[in-house]
Amino acid sequence: MVRVAIVDNAPACQTILTGLCRRYEAEQGRALDVTVFDDGDAFVASYTPDWDVIIIDVDLGGIDGLGVMRRIREVDDAVEAILVSLTDEYAVGGYEINAMSYILKPPSYEVFAHDMTRCLDGRRACERRTIQVISGGRTRRVRLDEIIYVDSVKHRTILHTMLGNMQIVCSIIRFEERLIELDHAFVRANSGYLVNLAHVTAVAEHEAIMSNGDRLPISRPRRAAFKQAFASYVNAGRRSGRAGEPS
Structure with missing residues (x-):
């Protein structure tokens, strides 16, 4: 209803x-x-x-x-x-x-x-493009295409979004599971970073450069898979005429 x-x-x-x-x-x-x-x-x-x-x-x-x-x-x-x-x-x-x-x-x-x-x-x-999170004691609804990346520091999970950063009540592992159910554009760069490929502007040898200017390290074990995922995402966007745009 x-x-x-x-x-x-x-x-x-x-x-x-x-x-x-x-x-x-x-x-x-x-x-x-x-x-x-x-x-x-x-x-x-x-x-x-x-x-x-x-x-x-x-x-x-x-x-x-x-x-x-x-x-x-x-x-x-x-x-x-x-x-x-x-x-x-x-x-x-x-x-x-x-x-x-x-x-x-x-x-x-x-x-x-x-x-x-x-x-x-x-x-x-x-x-199909939003996710509910708890932040600051309140339930919030966040658009997936506004999430740039997610990081985890000392058991704190931080969403870096186009509207600012927010700490949420959820482990990065559980949040990754929820995101992948909704949008396959989120990929691990390393154990501490979950990246929205729609906000990756370039991939260097050892890091991903994000739309907000942040440079995120890509761990050696994940490097090949991350680059392949990014290339597939860009190619899919070109086929649909949306390359380089947030999902």
């Missing part, structure tokens, strides 16, 4: 948006578990990255909808977002928080249904 959060402080708008969800559910045959929130701060405070779609009013009073989504993006870059507003003056902000769409009130069913379908289709694809 698809979990949908409606965040709007106006009862009339809550009713309209809930009604649109129920009509979509009936006409499209896609079960929606809809929960309504009337306070953006409370929604952020209780947020866990297991929502599929957030439908949020830009003008909530207090913290606005864009501010709510900025804070949500700190822990969940995968949830789909639909912004709703009485005016289009905040539409540019939708790009900043990676919203799927921006709908003017009152929304028509046709526009709503089109954008909800885009969200759900995008969500299915995104589920």
Whole structure:
């Protein structure tokens, strides 16, 4: 079942948006578990990255909808977002928080249904490209293509991502098992480094050069296998027209 959060402080708008969800559910045959929130701060405070779609009013009073989504993006870059507003003056902000769409009130069913379908289709694809981790006492959802590499130092596992580094509660061995189930682009460079081949810009004799400029040593026993894996990845990317791009 698809979990949908409606965040709007106006009862009339809550009713309209809930009604649109129920009509979509009936006409499209896609079960929606809809929960309504009337306070953006409370929604952020209780947020866990297991929502599929957030439908949020830009003008909530207090913290606005864009501010709510900025804070949500700190822990969940995968949830789909639909912004709703009485005016289009905040539409540019939708790009900043990676919203799927921006709908003017009152929304028509046709526009709503089109954008909800885009969200759900995008969500299915995104589920194959994200992984949940525990970091800083919170559950976070991380996109696989944003992980540059993983390292393990003194029993600490660190994710080096495009958005910064985070220490996670998981051994590198177990994390490697989880990653390989989702994406075969992750390969060991040595016992302490797990590398995303999508972020390897070059392979020298003894090291891999990463997209963030880090140079990671490749151990002698893994050198031939690593170079072969990288060459296969690059060739596959060339055949699909995506060589050099994150997976």
